Amino acid sequence: MTGPADGGPGRLQVRGLGVTLGRAEVLRDVSLTVEPGSWTAVIGPNGAGKSTLLRALVGLVRHRGSVLLDGRDLDRAAPRERARQLGYAPQSPVLPDGVSVREYVQLGRTPYHSLLAGPRHGDGGIVDEALHRLDLDAMAGRSLRTLSGGERQRAVLARALAQQPRILLLDEPTTALDLGHAQALLELIDRLRAADGLAVLSTLHDLTLAGQYAQSVVLLTGGRVAAAGLPREVLTASAVATHYGASAEVMADGSGVRVMPVRPA
Amino acid sequence: MLAPGGRRRRGRALAVAGGALLAAALAGVAVGAVGLPFGGVVSSLLAHVGVHVGTPLPPVEDAILVQWRLPRVVLSALVGGVLALAGASYQGVFRNPLADPYLLGAAAGAGLGATVMIGWGPTQLGPLGTVPAAAFVGSLTGVGLAYALGSVASRQGGGSATLLLAGVAVSSFLTAGQSLAQQAHAEDLRQIYSWIMGQLGTAQWSDVVLVLPYMAVSVTVLLVSGPVLDVLAVGDDEAATLGVRPRRVRLVVLLAASLGTASAVAVSGLIGFVGLVVPHVVRRLAGASYRTVLPVSLVGGAAFLVLADLVARTALAPAELPIGVVTAFVGAPFFAALLRAGGGRAR
Amino acid sequence: MLARTRSSRQALRALLVTLALTATAACGSSSSGGAAPSSPSPAASTTASSPSADAFPATVTADNGPVTVAARPKAIVSLSPTLTDMLFELGAGSQVKAVDALSDVPKEAPRTTLSGFQPNAEAIAGYAPDLVVVSYDIGGLVSALGKLKVPVLLLGAPRTIADSYTQELALGRATGHVAEAQRVADATRAQIAEAVASVPKGAAPGRVYHEVDQTYYSVTSATFIGDLYRQFGLVNIADSAPQAAGGYPKLSAEFVVKAAPTLIVLADEGCCHQTAATVAARPAFATIPAVATHRVLAVDDDTASRWGPSLGVFADKIAVILTAAR
Numbered sequence: 001m002t003g004p005a006d007g008g009p010g011r012l013q014v015r016g017l018g019v020t021l022g023r024a025e026v027l028r029d030v031s032l033t034v035e036p037g038s039w040t041a042v043i044g045p046n047g048a049g050k051s052t053l054l055r056a057l058v059g060l061v062r063h064r065g066s067v068l069l070d071g072r073d074l075d076r077a078a079p080r081e082r083a084r085q086l087g088y089a090p091q092s093p094v095l096p097d098g099v100s101v102r103e104y105v106q107l108g109r110t111p112y113h114s115l116l117a118g119p120r121h122g123d124g125g126i127v128d129e130a131l132h133r134l135d136l137d138a139m140a141g142r143s144l145r146t147l148s149g150g151e152r153q154r155a156v157l158a159r160a161l162a163q164q165p166r167i168l169l170l171d172e173p174t175t176a177l178d179l180g181h182a183q184a185l186l187e188l189i190d191r192l193r194a195a196d197g198l199a200v201l202s203t204l205h206d207l208t209l210a211g212q213y214a215q216s217v218v219l220l221t222g223g224r225v226a227a228a229g230l231p232r233e234v235l236t237a238s239a240v241a242t243h244y245g246a247s248a249e250v251m252a253d254g255s256g257v258r259v260m261p262v263r264p265a
Numbered sequence: 266m267l268a269p270g271g272r273r274r275r276g277r278a279l280a281v282a283g284g285a286l287l288a289a290a291l292a293g294v295a296v297g298a299v300g301l302p303f304g305g306v307v308s309s310l311l312a313h314v315g316v317h318v319g320t321p322l323p324p325v326e327d328a329i330l331v332q333w334r335l336p337r338v339v340l341s342a343l344v345g346g347v348l349a350l351a352g353a354s355y356q357g358v359f360r361n362p363l364a365d366p367y368l369l370g371a372a373a374g375a376g377l378g379a380t381v382m383i384g385w386g387p388t389q390l391g392p393l394g395t396v397p398a399a400a401f402v403g404s405l406t407g408v409g410l411a412y413a414l415g416s417v418a419s420r421q422g423g424g425s426a427t428l429l430l431a432g433v434a435v436s437s438f439l440t441a442g443q444s445l446a447q448q449a450h451a452e453d454l455r456q457i458y459s460w461i462m463g464q465l466g467t468a469q470w471s472d473v474v475l476v477l478p479y480m481a482v483s484v485t486v487l488l489v490s491g492p493v494l495d496v497l498a499v500g501d502d503e504a505a506t507l508g509v510r511p512r513r514v515r516l517v518v519l520l521a522a523s524l525g526t527a528s529a530v531a532v533s534g535l536i537g538f539v540g541l542v543v544p545h546v547v548r549r550l551a552g553a554s555y556r557t558v559l560p561v562s563l564v565g566g567a568a569f570l571v572l573a574d575l576v577a578r579t580a581l582a583p584a585e586l587p588i589g590v591v592t593a594f595v596g597a598p599f600f601a602a603l604l605r606a607g608g609g610r611a612r
Numbered sequence: 613m614l615a616r617t618r619s620s621r622q623a624l625r626a627l628l629v630t631l632a633l634t635a636t637a638a639c640g641s642s643s644s645g646g647a648a649p650s651s652p653s654p655a656a657s658t659t660a661s662s663p664s665a666d667a668f669p670a671t672v673t674a675d676n677g678p679v680t681v682a683a684r685p686k687a688i689v690s691l692s693p694t695l696t697d698m699l700f701e702l703g704a705g706s707q708v709k710a711v712d713a714l715s716d717v718p719k720e721a722p723r724t725t726l727s728g729f730q731p732n733a734e735a736i737a738g739y740a741p742d743l744v745v746v747s748y749d750i751g752g753l754v755s756a757l758g759k760l761k762v763p764v765l766l767l768g769a770p771r772t773i774a775d776s777y778t779q780e781l782a783l784g785r786a787t788g789h790v791a792e793a794q795r796v797a798d799a800t801r802a803q804i805a806e807a808v809a810s811v812p813k814g815a816a817p818g819r820v821y822h823e824v825d826q827t828y829y830s831v832t833s834a835t836f837i838g839d840l841y842r843q844f845g846l847v848n849i850a851d852s853a854p855q856a857a858g859g860y861p862k863l864s865a866e867f868v869v870k871a872a873p874t875l876i877v878l879a880d881e882g883c884c885h886q887t888a889a890t891v892a893a894r895p896a897f898a899t900i901p902a903v904a905t906h907r908v909l910a911v912d913d914d915t916a917s918r919w920g921p922s923l924g925v926f927a928d929k930i931a932v933i934l935t936a937a938r
Contacts, residue, residue: 083508096498098553111508298867332895451729584857
């Protein structure tokens with residue numbers, strides 16, 4: 001039941017995106033394409049503008065350039081329309097007090113009902129399914145604040161899923177998760193992506209995780225796209241050295257690309 | 266928004282609050298400076314709606330009941346309900362549990378308007394009192410100034426933190442103006458303070474009729490804002506990604522809440538603590554979803570003020586306490602207890 | 613947090629003002645006991661009535677305790693309309709240098725911009741007074757003037773009419789007009805007695821409601837106004853308010869209606885535009901005997917708030933309305 005609500009493949013095209021905050025040009029001439037149902041990872045050193053890119057795509061930051069979904073200009077779309085297409089999970093979500101997990105996930109249905117009328121009849125089922133797929137049934141009635149870090153990330157994801165978007169934009173979804181939980185979460189996202197044909201655009205700190213899960217990688221440095229393409233094309237030892245100033249060994253095999261830091265000689 | 270459990274909880278909370286209001290209203294109508302026999306009160310009220318049962322009160326007592334006590338109870342309920350609802354709405358819009366309906370200069374503006382009118386203006390224009398109108402206009406002006414200042418002051422404009430600061434600035438300025446005006450007319454001090462401390466003692470049906478349209482608009486708009494305030498709880502940014510326009514929502518809710526507050530203040534002076542404490546109690550007892558908090562605050566606030574007014578006019582009967590003092594005496598220690606109990610749960 | 617602080621501040625302010633209003637009513641009308649015991653009988657006054665009694669230095673007891681006036685004052689400053697009125701009645705007008713802005717009786721009093729509600733010790737000192745008389749000690753005025761070595765007489769609103777006479781005698785002693793003071797007090801006493809006598813006594817004592825403002829603030833018998841009504845044998849409906857409410861309790865409309873006063877005195881015509889007509893228009897007020905028999909007396913705010921010689925005028929007005937054809 002949870003899946004992209006409207007027809008259309010769901011291809012996101014970003015052309016010439018630029019963001020200026022104050023006097024600083026945070027993003028310049030960023031172009032990328034997210035193919036339908038694919039996972040694109042945005043990587044780059046601190047301050048490269050990864051989060052800003054996602055925020056610009058969701059309409060939180062004023063920008064130059066165009067953002068097209070299946071050829072339709074998203075910037076012109078009404079906020080509700082955009083919310084039905086793009087599901088966004090921020091890096092540090094606000095967790096309201098006194099709200100249960102179910103109520104929180106229910107917020108994801110907001111773009112689908114009139115604010116005055118309140119939730120519609122079918123919403124309950126969609127919410128239940130999102131909770132179920134993210135393994136949150138047992139804690140649906142609990143207060144949001146009582147959840148652990150991993151459970152909270154799942155709750156935010158469930159809320160984004162309840163929006164039935166075509167593209168999931170995730171800002172550092174594995175923040176503060178240990179390796180096991182991070183892996184579990186990313187596996188879950190990948191399964192959802194495959195099952196619903198969702199496209200995923202996520203910023204990822206961890207280069208190996210990016211190399212393992214993404215089909216396409218975009219490397220941002222200083223607000224510009226330094227490289228884009230398949231993981232093995234972008235994640236190279238020299239790229240890591242140039243853009244991160246770090247020394248690493250890169251191994252590519254069937255499961256993806258692994259980037260292993262090596263102490264400088 | 267509410268799961269089946271939540272809806273049941275809301276229904277229960279509303280029933281409890283409604284029961285409290287009914288009990289408070291009955292007590293308020295039956296008890297007062299003038300002792301009226303309860304049976305007579307009931308008979309008289311029923312007689313007025315055409316049901317003849319028992320012995321109604323004699324004409325003078327009946328007039329007291331219907332012309333003075335009943336409108337007073339009704340006005341207390343209206344004012345208390347609107348202030349609590351406005352307070353809850355402000356708390357939702359600012360995501361701040363310490364917000365109250367006077368936050369953006371509604372009280373300071375009303376105080377200044379009333380003081381200026383008492384000091385310099387004619388307090389009666391024919392049969393109409395001018396002070397309520399001056400307070401109403403002053404109240405809305407105060408909020409308007411705060412909103413304008415908040416919008417101009419920051420690039421994002423209308424962000425809640427900026428608005429809050431603008432409200433502080435405007436309130437301080439208007440309060441200073443009021444103090445100045447008070448000093449210029451020190452002989453009117455008692456009248457001014459009497460107004461500031463809140464009073465429902467002169468409530469008549471004409472007052473009820475006067476404020477009803479504004480309160481009706483305010484209450485209607487606010488009651489339907491529950492779902493959107495729940496969305497705003499996740500912050501402006503995330504709310505925007507869910508399809509909501511935070512600034513527009515904030516403007517509409519603030520306008521409606523300020524309209525209600527201004528009309529309440531116009532007829533009853535400045536009654537504090539209702540808008541702050543009642544929503545907290547409701548949240549504690551019935552959950553934090555605004556779809557519940559708003560309507561239950563409306564009914565609970567009405568009950569609270571009817572009871573407070575009852576205490577104000579019976580504690581030293583036949584003399585009356587200023588109602589602002591009663592709500593403060595009840596509200597302040599209550600609030601302190603709330604903070605102590607909820608300290609660990611604070612944001 | 614700011615909102616809570618402001619609400620608390622509001623509450624605290626409300627509380628303080630309530631206390632202040634109560635305290636003012638209590639303190640302001642504390643007995644201004646002079647050397648003579650406050651007795652209604654004129655013969656009991658122990659102040660001698662011969663010119664040689666105008667001796668200086670004179671020690672007078674006022675609300676602020678015993679005050680010594682070294683010599684006959686020639687530059688008196690008055691910040692109280694009542695005390696100004698008294699001074700001129702006593703014949704001390706020529707000794708008065710400056711009076712406050714609200715002292716409009718008599719017309720020839722030298723009015724200035726001084727304020728009795730916001731007194732400025734410096735401004736007062738600018739007139740080089742040798743005696744200052746006030747009815748309120750606001751902002752530490754008495755001690756400020758004390759530092760400037762200026763004798764101050766604090767004579768606040770009395771609780772009884774007898775205290776008003778005592779104040780006149782005190783002023784007489786302080787200004788060297790003891791005989792005149794006695795004469796003025798006696799004259800007022802006689803005027804009031806005459807007014808009282810002119811009202812035929814009915815079978816039951818009348819009931820009076822004195823309205824200070826349209827939110828039903830009234831006065832009890834523990835004030836000089838209340839004492840005047842008592843002289844007329846009227847029962848003050850505000851007296852059923854408990855002591856805790858102070859001398860100026862706030863009543864309610866329903867109580868006033870039920871108490872059915874036979875006389876209503878409005879002291880809020882000036883401030884709040886209340887007249888017999890507006891009172892009659894209030895819901896259910898038409899049932900009140902005072903309204904039905906047109907015994908609603910509107911007195912100007914000054915008459916209702918000043919004591920001393922104007923008490924006689926007030927008494928006359930009361931007598932007139934009580935004896936008017938029903």
